[in-house]
Amino acid sequence: MEPIRTVGIISKPEVKQAEQLVPALLAWLDSHGVGYRVDLATQQYSSKDLPTVSREEVPDGCQLVIVLGGDGTLLSAARAIAGREIPLFAVNLGGLGFLTAISTEELFPELERALRNEHRIAKRRMLSCEVQRHGDVVAHYEALNDVVITKVNIARMIDLVCNVDAHFVCRYKADGLILSTPTGSTAYSLSAGGPIVFPSVGALCITPICPHTLTNRPVLVSDASVIQILNLASDDVAYLTIDGQVGEPLKEQDRVICRSSQHALSLIRPPRMLFFDVLRQKLKWGER
Amino acid sequence: MEPIRTVGIISKPEVKQAEQLVPALLAWLDSHGVGYRVDLATQQYSSKDLPTVSREEVPDGCQLVIVLGGDGTLLSAARAIAGREIPLFAVNLGGLGFLTAISTEELFPELERALRNEHRIAKRRMLSCEVQRHGDVVAHYEALNDVVITKVNIARMIDLVCNVDAHFVCRYKADGLILSTPTGSTAYSLSAGGPIVFPSVGALCITPICPHTLTNRPVLVSDASVIQILNLASDDVAYLTIDGQVGEPLKEQDRVICRSSQHALSLIRPPRMLFFDVLRQKLKWGER
Amino acid sequence: MEPIRTVGIISKPEVKQAEQLVPALLAWLDSHGVGYRVDLATQQYSSKDLPTVSREEVPDGCQLVIVLGGDGTLLSAARAIAGREIPLFAVNLGGLGFLTAISTEELFPELERALRNEHRIAKRRMLSCEVQRHGDVVAHYEALNDVVITKVNIARMIDLVCNVDAHFVCRYKADGLILSTPTGSTAYSLSAGGPIVFPSVGALCITPICPHTLTNRPVLVSDASVIQILNLASDDVAYLTIDGQVGEPLKEQDRVICRSSQHALSLIRPPRMLFFDVLRQKLKWGER
Amino acid sequence: MEPIRTVGIISKPEVKQAEQLVPALLAWLDSHGVGYRVDLATQQYSSKDLPTVSREEVPDGCQLVIVLGGDGTLLSAARAIAGREIPLFAVNLGGLGFLTAISTEELFPELERALRNEHRIAKRRMLSCEVQRHGDVVAHYEALNDVVITKVNIARMIDLVCNVDAHFVCRYKADGLILSTPTGSTAYSLSAGGPIVFPSVGALCITPICPHTLTNRPVLVSDASVIQILNLASDDVAYLTIDGQVGEPLKEQDRVICRSSQHALSLIRPPRMLFFDVLRQKLKWGER
Structure with missing residues (x-):
């Protein structure tokens, strides 16, 4: 993967949890010398007066797209990426998603791994x-x-x-x-x-x-x-x-x-979370 | 059941088969001294210049309502009857219905039975x-x-x-x-x-x-x-x-x-056709 | 219901939890002046040298049958009762049953209610x-x-x-x-x-x-x-x-x-536990 | 495929239809100069005093195995072939099988095609x-x-x-x-x-x-x-x-x-019969 110099950020609007997470994420990116392009929802969570672009334009010129939301937000981010080889880093706010398997606790450690190019990519055919x-x-x-x-x-x-x-x-x-x-x-x-x-x-x-x-x-x-x-x-x-x-x-x-x-979507996944683990947690699959 | 002096007739529009059936039915009713109230679709199938009423008004003053159509036509006729004790005589045009179990071949023999008060009523709770x-x-x-x-x-x-x-x-x-x-x-x-x-x-x-x-x-x-x-x-x-x-x-x-x-709907059914017979014919139920 | 003078007790064998529960139950019955007939499994849990009868004979002469076990034990107790009007008091050891809905914590309060004839009976058709x-x-x-x-x-x-x-x-x-x-x-x-x-x-x-x-x-x-x-x-x-x-x-x-x-089985049930509550707990019914 | 010099024949026992089919098949093979190895059931259908081998041994030295029976007979023939590259020619007696898709009417035309090496092979992974x-x-x-x-x-x-x-x-x-x-x-x-x-x-x-x-x-x-x-x-x-x-x-x-x-099983199939055709015929799939 290309070295990550700029990340796009796409957020689900009106999620309480993002009000603290987004400023922390932007500070972390600043401190690691990584630039960012954000959509309107992300800008509104930040305390900054950032320039915003439409969701569709967020991925342009980025080497990574971070999604903060649920599987729905990820699906629209996937369409915005439109077949380009930009990996998606999908953080689930307030739950567990089939696709957004990274929790908020794992955000920074996993992002660290991604910057070091040590992340795991799961390819999903479209x-x-x-x-x-x-x-x-x-x-x-x-x-x-x-x-x-x-x-x-x-x-x-x-x-x-x-x-x-x-x-x-x-x-x-x-x-x-x-x-x-x-x-x-x-x-x-x-x-x-x-x-x-x-x-x-x-x-x-x-x-x-x-x-x-x-x-x-x-x-x-x-x-x-x-x-x-x-x-x-x-x-x-x-x-x-x-x-x-x-x-x-x-x-x-x-x-x-x-x-x-x-096209296949490149999805960054935490190493420990596997398909059936999510299935069991999300759907109580196999439980009595 | 009250003696049948007047029947209501409600027909499904634009069914080829009704073009011959409706005039034959009206002639049969005339020859048996039974009056009728019809909706617009029925009038259009007849060659006569009959007065028509809306579907909702057809049952008024009738001792029997004849439906020519499918289960859909019957459902709207059932609403028009609106809980009154008027039996429904439901003839299926071009198929077999769960509710409209009388075939066009059976129309006149079954009608004859109904006039002699020998028909079988199936009550269906609403x-x-x-x-x-x-x-x-x-x-x-x-x-x-x-x-x-x-x-x-x-x-x-x-x-x-x-x-x-x-x-x-x-x-x-x-x-x-x-x-x-x-x-x-x-x-x-x-x-x-x-x-x-x-x-x-x-x-x-x-x-x-x-x-x-x-x-x-x-x-x-x-x-x-x-x-x-x-x-x-x-x-x-x-x-x-x-x-x-x-x-x-x-x-x-x-x-x-x-x-x-x-309220229960009173449905006139031919004596031979039973619940599971219709099920087998309509849904090929139980067949390999 | 007849006043309870003698209860039958049928227990599932080899359940750790019963080793303390059975002696406590027998002591409680003794102190309340209620006699008992027990099967072999129950006798083995007690420290006493009780006479035992076969499961099939336990209900004879009893006004109540207590089952300690799971739904399986209850099913065989129901056959032993064989249509007689003797209520079943079914305590679940180590889980929740659809039929054995009384927990070990509820055993004595519910038994008290049964003695006062204040229990709720659910009739189950066989x-x-x-x-x-x-x-x-x-x-x-x-x-x-x-x-x-x-x-x-x-x-x-x-x-x-x-x-x-x-x-x-x-x-x-x-x-x-x-x-x-x-x-x-x-x-x-x-x-x-x-x-x-x-x-x-x-x-x-x-x-x-x-x-x-x-x-x-x-x-x-x-x-x-x-x-x-x-x-x-x-x-x-x-x-x-x-x-x-x-x-x-x-x-x-x-x-x-x-x-x-x-015949119907008369099942004593705790007042709070209803059909769908058990369903939700046992089968995680309706959960995502 | 190797030229067909010897075919193995495995038959389902006690099928009326095979009493005429087997002698006709053997005569056809004789007239085309093709040898055969048969199991006991096949021998009993023939009027001849043929040597027989066990089902497991039938495929040895053959370039084609003919199955006369149903899907069950074919499953045991597939085990007898045990991974060798010998195609199976499966004729259904008295029905339509998912695997035995060749009808008795098609037997000789299809066999003719197989001898000319014009047959269609469907590979089925085991x-x-x-x-x-x-x-x-x-x-x-x-x-x-x-x-x-x-x-x-x-x-x-x-x-x-x-x-x-x-x-x-x-x-x-x-x-x-x-x-x-x-x-x-x-x-x-x-x-x-x-x-x-x-x-x-x-x-x-x-x-x-x-x-x-x-x-x-x-x-x-x-x-x-x-x-x-x-x-x-x-x-x-x-x-x-x-x-x-x-x-x-x-x-x-x-x-x-x-x-x-x-291993994959090589199944000879008539050119016209496809997966969903069999599905529709066998299971009335997709029919109302």
Whole structure:
């Protein structure tokens, strides 16, 4: 990794804990001769009159991006990094996240390790998604967790035809359909009944939400596959959402094409915290 | 049952099959000296210049209501009957419904039986639901299938506290929550993972939709219970829906109170078609 | 309830905690002028040379039966009571049971209340089960939790035809089939994917274990129903088990007939501990 | 592939359909100058006085093994091939198998293609399993579908500690635990609630059977992982089964070590029949 000269800082707004943490972090960076670029929320936590940039611009020119918040803040930071090789240092404020596994107590020791280039990087493959309309690509997204198509209204249902590598898989009449990375398997897909997929598995998971058939089950396909979803629902009945955060309404006959992305997110993780440790703590997994 | 002198007819619009069926039905009623009140859709299928009334007014003064359509048409007819002792004669156009179990072939023989008072009535208990805001009852509904509270937006979740007879049951953080009658157990609740509840069971089923905990399971409570749901989500994040058809947005701190209704729907059923027969045909239940 | 002059005591063997509790309990009973009949395990915990009777004989002539152990000990005590109106006072050693909800700390205060006839009784309906072979009844059991039919060998499967009140419900090809009371809904049925059924619901739950079809779901039927299971598997492939404790191998063409029992178990419960409280504590139900 | 000079034939006993098929097959092979080695069941279907060998010896010296039967017959044929590069030509008698996808109508055309070396081979990775006791390897198995550990008796449960690559995953108190290949995902694992895993996914699935916790979910791990199961149940309470066919009782403290095998089964498949086609036909998957 490149030596860290400038870090970007993206914070979740209105978190009590950040009011002390952000000034301490800025002082620490000053004392270690590291520059920083911050978003508005970070500036508001500091006592300083710092210049701010939009979240999307924070990563520009940085060698590290620090996220102070929860998994939601991290997901938007991941989109801001947009495939660049800038590692994310994600600190969880007030809880434990699947992705934001660094606690506030570990912030400075881990940051020290990162500066010495001794940190551990976990690569998380992203999911690339494009929307085709009348043969044109009208939108493109990168997801860390999932691409979800849901109905916008309780009275309706989505009606989707799913092909994997040009083979017909299933027609889904359901409340929705989740295409999830292994990273996203512990997020929305888990709520909908999907399995837990270890991050090292090269697979994508197709999980229906409240399917109108008794026979439907989550399906795992290779991450070398291309998943193509054809929307048969009328205009604006189905809505596409990326990582639960951004998206757009779909038109009838839109095609949503998903494949494993060329990009991977580089996530800095504390050495002791492993996948199943988080699972047990977050979900009380395996406990009676 | 009172002798049948006038029948109401409620039809699903734009069903090809009804174009021949409705004139035949009207001719049959004329020849048997039975009067009728029809809604607009029924009138449009007939070749006659009939007076029409709104769906809600069709049952007035009738001793029988005929539904031509699917389970959806029947659900709205049930609301129009609104607890009066008028039996529903529900004919399924183009499929098999859980509730609309009479096929078009059976229409005239079964109608004949109904006129001779030889039909079989199945009583289906309804679910009464009221919305309390600042201590006032601001809305009241009767549901045949279910009362559902869902989030309106993918980025949010509902946050509900559920009490049964004043005992705390669970706090639900989920996509939604379904309170279902036995009749509704084969509708939305089944999609969300609920059990199949025989119509004769005196119970209500509480089924979460995509709960954010791994531990949640459907819960069956006695239909002598009062279920109280307190909405903790911000104004307009949660939406209340009755039988998938009508409803309203909820405010923070709204209470949704559900209890088994004093009303039951009287459903005329062909003698041969039983609960599990429909289940097997509709859902291919139990098949390999 | 009859005044308590003699209590029966049934203990789980080899529980450290009972070595102090049993002598204390006997002293308490002596000082309150209450006689006792004990099983061998109880005698071994006492320092006295008490006469002992078999577990099955302990309840004879008692007005109360005290169980020291877990839910398993209670299930066998319930069979020993065999439908007589003798309340069960069930103390959990070293944990929390769904049925044994009285803790060791509460033992004496609750016993005091029972002597004053101020205790709360919860009635739990039992499930009556008989095995018919060539038209004869060859066995009869009473279950508090469940009647289970399982295959004895991994290579095989059970093959059962289920009728409810003479209507065909389903043919089950599976690892097993559970017929559960509401009380048993939080036991084996829950592990197999069944719903949680409040004790006041008048229903029986039919839950398949690892069904070989994708479409199978738990089914709730009225406790006024008679459930008839016809065994199509060859002799000795299927095994019948009552409350996980007693049972016998089934022959091909055996019929297992289950109905709600005329008997109910009278369970003494502490006033504060309610169904969902136990559920939350035992299963971390509803927790994230 | 090597030119086919000799084929092995393994048949399921007592299948009516084979009485005509086997003589026709032998005549076809004679007329094409192809030799054969047969098991006893095959000989009994033929009208000839053929020499027979045990199932295990059938593949020796063959360039192709023909299976006439169902998926069960194929599983035992796969063990007989034991990692050698001999393709399996699996004909389903009287049904459709996930693995035995060639119908009797297709037998001769497909065999013709195989002789011309124009057939399609699907490689299916196997699962290697060894049992360690006091540090020694006491047994070794190769599974095509799954390695399963179950309790032998309804009154007990298994108690297993699962580690993946030396990281603690979960302690399973359950009826059993299934370690499944993608091939096996549509077999026992599916009955126990596991997901459908496309054969091209490089993963193993860990699916608990009736777990005694509400939180358990199937887990997918990379097929580069080593899964280690430590048996904490007393001697002979847990039983190990390979592909539902062979196995042995486990002792307390036995370790079952599973990893993706170096061997893959070469399965000859008709060109038209794909994974999801079989799924739809066998399981009515995705149907309403």
